[in-house]
Amino acid sequence: MGVTRIPTSLTQGSHTKGAIGESTLRPDGTLKVTGDFAYASDLWHEDMLWGCTLRSPHAYAEILSIDVSQALATAGVHAVMTHQDLPAGTHYGLEIRDQPVLADDVVRFHGEPVAIVAADHPETARRAAAKIVVEYRELPPITNEAAALAADAPVLHPHRTDSHAAHVPHPNILHRQPVTRGDVAAARARADVVVSGDYEVGMQDQAFLGPESGLAMPAEDGGVDLFIATQWLHSDLRQLAPVLGLPEDKVRMTLSGVGGAFGGREDLSMQAHACLLALRTGKPVKIVYNRFESFFGHVHRHPARLHYEHGASRDGMIQYMTCRIVLDGGAYASASPAVVGNAASLGAGPYAIDNVETEALALYTNNPPCGAMRGFGAVQACFAYESQMDKLAAELGMDPVEFRRLNAMTQGTRLPTGQAVDSPAPVAELLRRVKAMPMPPEQQWITADESGESIDVRALPGGLSNTTHGEGVVRGVGYAVGIKNVGFSEGFDDYSTARVRLQVIGGEPVAAVYTAMAEVGQGGVTVHAQIARTELGVTQVTIHPADTRIGSAGSTSASRQTYVTGGAVRHACELVRERVLELGRVRFGSYHPAWATAELLLESGKVVTDDGEVLADLVHVIGDESIDVEREWRHRPTEPLDPHTGQGFGHVQYMFAAHRAVVEVDTELGLVKVIELACAQDVGKALNPLSVLGQIQGGTTQGLGLAVMEEIVVAPDGKVRNPSFTDYLIPTILDTPSIPADVLELADQHAPYGLRGVGEAPTLSATPAVVSAIRAATGLALTRVPVRPEHLTGT
Template sequence: MTGSTTRAAPLESTVSGVVGDSPQRPDGTLKVKGEFAYSSDMWHDEMLWGATLRSPHPHARIRAIDTGPALAVSGVYAVLTHEDVPVNIYGLEHPDQPVLAENVVRYQGEPVAIVAADHPETARRAAARVRVDYEVLDPVTDAEAAMRPDAPVLHPTHPDGNVVRHVRIRHGEEDPAADVVVRGEYTVGMQDQAFLGPESGMAVPAEDGGVDLFIATQWLHADQRQVAHALNLPEEKVRLHLAGVGGAFGAREDLSMQIHACLLALRTGKPVKIVYGREESFFGHVHRHPAVLRYEHGATREGDLVYVKAEIILDGGAYASTTSAVTGNAATLGAGPYRIPNVRIDCYGVYTNNPPCGAMRGFGAVQACFAYESQLDKLAETLGMHPVDVRIRNALTEGSVMPTGQIVDSAAPVAELLALVRNRPMPAVPTGPRDLRELPGGVSNTTHGEGVVRGVGYGVGIKNVGFSEGFDDYSTARVRMAVIGGEPVVSVHTAAAEVGQGLVTLQAQIARTELGVQRVVIQPSDTSVGSAGSSSASRQSYVTGGAVKAACEEVREAVLQLAATRFGVAAVGLAGGKVVSDSQEVLADLVEVLGADTVERTVEWRHRPTHPVDPLTGQGFAHVQYAFAAHRAVVDVDVELGLVRVVELACAQDVGRAMNPDAVVGQIQGGSAQGLGLAVMEEIQVVDGVVRNPSFTDYLIPTVLDMPPMPIDVLERADPHAPYGLRGVGEPPTLSSTPAIVAAIRAATGIALTRVPVRPEHIVG
């Protein structure tokens, strides 16, 4: 096919920077200047545009679909329904979702038909003309009601009715006695990932009958597997290329328009591009699971935790997505970063007719953290203890036993993190006239400080790193060293998705560290190299970093052997582009050693294995690594108007090894911002299965004006099992920031707030 495609170019990093430095990002300047090519910027000659018709109903039976009016629109090339899909089912973990709805729709926004036309507006107008005869059904929108035996079953072939997964944790005694008991029921709303770049991609038909898909995603090979299955093509004929990604946070793990674009491209024989608008994006991806959590904690009068009992119900929405894994995380991490000898947790992930829910930063641990941290505050108040003291008294340490029976076998400085945030100086209390920008409500001039009360709160959380419960978690890296333009150049090729987290920078840092070569080229990610897994679960630095490190080590050994053979002297290392001998004398430049040769190695690297938990007791080595963060929040609350301003959000986090210190701080800030959003503003409003606020006008996210100063303490307590001792960074601060902020609001108001996000009516209603 003739034409040209805008696609990612190799990113060459010529600035210095090894592990432990903070070099400039190779894509940073392009993004700041607006010159970076995102997936929505792609273009191809003879390109068509795709559009999707979505169900307006959360639950309905499809009686008939008439595509005739759409096909009659001038400029339309194809209109497809479920009858045109070779294999009409897909799913990230469980194949339970149709590519295009067949017989029934299970949530508002479910795709029913797709259109390809020569102009995006033509495609949208044609999609709106597809006539669908619906028999509207009563939606099942309450997760607890969906679990009842008499509830309508949304997926008749599922063996457990509407329960996607039930995880039981049974550890210690069944019914221990305690001096003090506190109970609470907590609710977490549905949060959106709110990435900046809506879903987009382009499919280009190939001469071999296959298709090339240029896509913004988190997991190229998982997409490839699902797309190939739906198209009934061998995987080698479905080639995926990572396009520029405008953020992800879990929402791009599932498919959106990938199969749709490929179907239209193969039907029309032309490239097809699909770009969602913001409103469609709200319907086009999964969200954070809303949850109801019931907890009971028992303790001694001195404050030692004796037991925890919990029931956690996660609303998974219409399709499974990652609900099974999210349920596993919420259950296995549901007791928090504490030593508790007796634990009984039941966690349920449930089908409903609400929007599908799946991965979002924190992945089940966020919901549990809000509940158990609220319980610790309630326990501290009952015992008359400082909330930090009761946490430190029960904090996990290295060698502690988790409720799953797994021993924490690397650093767990929970008490140290808590002490760091508590001991930080408090922000000054303003005196005299107040600047409106520093008051709740800001320049809206609603508050002048008369009813403003300050509060302080704390939170700490535990998050797993990497895929868990026996998942074969690995990454593949191909590293090549050659002489180009008279100097040694290293090329690194993986399928890892750069979604804004800075992985392209880190891969170059690792290559420089291991090979001593300045010029490093990071090749565009695609499926021509083995899988790198998903850019999620805070895993890429660990797993893809480990793969790049291992591949570099093999290249280094090969180069040293080449040098030893050519010069007849034992070569033992590389330093600054030189080959050195036992006596540390310089043998030769790498240019001289390599000559015209190219040294290349491909490595598939795995961390130590995890295992599925026992289905009856939840016991097992479930997680490869644990990560911890703590926050102290200082807030001002106008108790008369219900307005909140976060004054300061201090954080302390153990990162194992700060591979890129500036990037580490950025990740902590970003995760904390999303936790702040969940605490006081972010929620998708769903009423009877219908989304009421699918726009950034009505779905609020923190802006620069909402984010407070963030003093940050970064601890480096190396994990001996991880490459360079590193520990995943991106998710833990999302956990503990939310309960810390809510605790501070409670301290200011004296109100037992049990739901996030906290709204003004919760404070003054």
């Protein structure tokens, strides 16, 4: 009996409607436009209680006493819990379990949870929480590097046992990663031009619109069912079960509708609190943060201070670079170690530089905890190195784009970690393309009609505030490019699990895809269906809701889900296809020699030869069988970076994007209007072009926000000053310009379909491009983002 050959080329599925490469529409689109899509905050259950969190008003304080008696006595209150009431594990964390579920004897940041309440109405819960009397003794907070590393600085986590503790120079440094390559001293001696600079990046918030929320239901077996908005069900589960004192199989989690994430849902927020209250009261408990609480309820993007130095020869070749990147990790570890690894390994940017000395570190402070946000350590570095590129080009008298192109990395270039970039790295090409895009017309605010010229203030900085009719308005153009890794790095076992079932339902072959992937809006469910159609030649695909009854899909972050869970779905589909063909050979093999000799495809519900001859209908091949395959799938392994030299095969894949920003600045008032923010990005293979565009435009807009408006302002006392959408500004439709995108598809041979992660790259380069354009318009140095009006007017 011969072995049926399985097609490995992309020809499989190319004749099936709704396959990869098409802009198929979201399967959840109808539910989302009718208001019927069940987000976590929409869930309801009879007899459910509402949970509420009491948070610390101080950045750093000892807790001397907590009196919950008045809160407990409030009518309608069913439970009040503090650290003393925790049944089992008391801490959690993504990598390092250093964060208390409820504060014990000390609070380390403004907004740290201290107590939780369950009541029959959310307002009753809030009022009861306000009646909890907590006696604090305030301590002087550590809010910057100098204070954190001072000789007499209090050690914020005195009994560290984490793997980084042994190699950090100070216990308030959470992790430090040096990367050294080549001979910087010798290169510095050769350099004709040296530029250095100090840069600062403010604390950005993910500002996903769907607030943290979930519903926990106590189960008869003593376990709990949690319906939750998260980025990674199994990571939550691993942290939750020990806190609840339950085995993992008694903590059953189901993904509810997720209203955006952008990194802000990697850590636990209300998960443990809701489950604890549900188990305590024996009733379902729902917790929904409001926006104020949401600003305290999740980690943010690390604010950073960066010192960079570059040296170049007169011909424009960069000879060396050094940098020191200090990230403020805040009170708890969260994802800081991995953010440090990214900043260190990608700190030189997408350039070929042989001599490098970089160092990135994250501090423990009493500022809000920081962790994952779109771009993850590469965003901060990109702002600094791209600012340096402009500065270097100016010093050399070169065009900033041509200077970047001259030094751009290509396939084969070694990163400072020694790792060769072994897939296309079209950095110079992306810059060329973005520069070649047509420019928006000048003075768009002047509109002409029969009655003559008039001014549309909506097209000017200040908009309908009517602050200028063009006086003092100067245009500037700026460019930037960046590099971001795809997937989890540094030796992490970054796998996913998929189950695919093929059977005949209602006379039609139907594939069902089941993973634990968190659909947070990115469109993974759309792409999974396309992959199943491609690999199985069917049109009907159902996507099973995500839960923890199947193995982990890993996180919906690091731009990895289409690669990794998409890869797992594809792999499971390939195995299903193999079984289909085996079944076909058994049932129909004697009818046609091609069953044994030809390369067979599944197309449009039929088994066909690679010449297109139809051998059988899938419906007849499958019959009453249900072909069901569940598999884990891994991308090629990475390895940890050497703790001293930073050398190692740390990343699995990279993505590149370049931006050109056109801005107009009212130089008198310091108001900026971004006129256009064009992007060119290589996506390897656009599985769903419409979704790719959505990622590019959405990521670009978040980069714009960091450039000119978004910052969580933390006062010197460690307190958050602007926890609202009134004071923390994200771009509106008026702030956001047209974002034309040029999408390049250069396949990465290591990845499924040659695809590349997409979501994060555009967030990197948008920020420095906008700032570069503002510099071009104003002539100011601008070393800090977000750029505020007072930075432009000097007032």
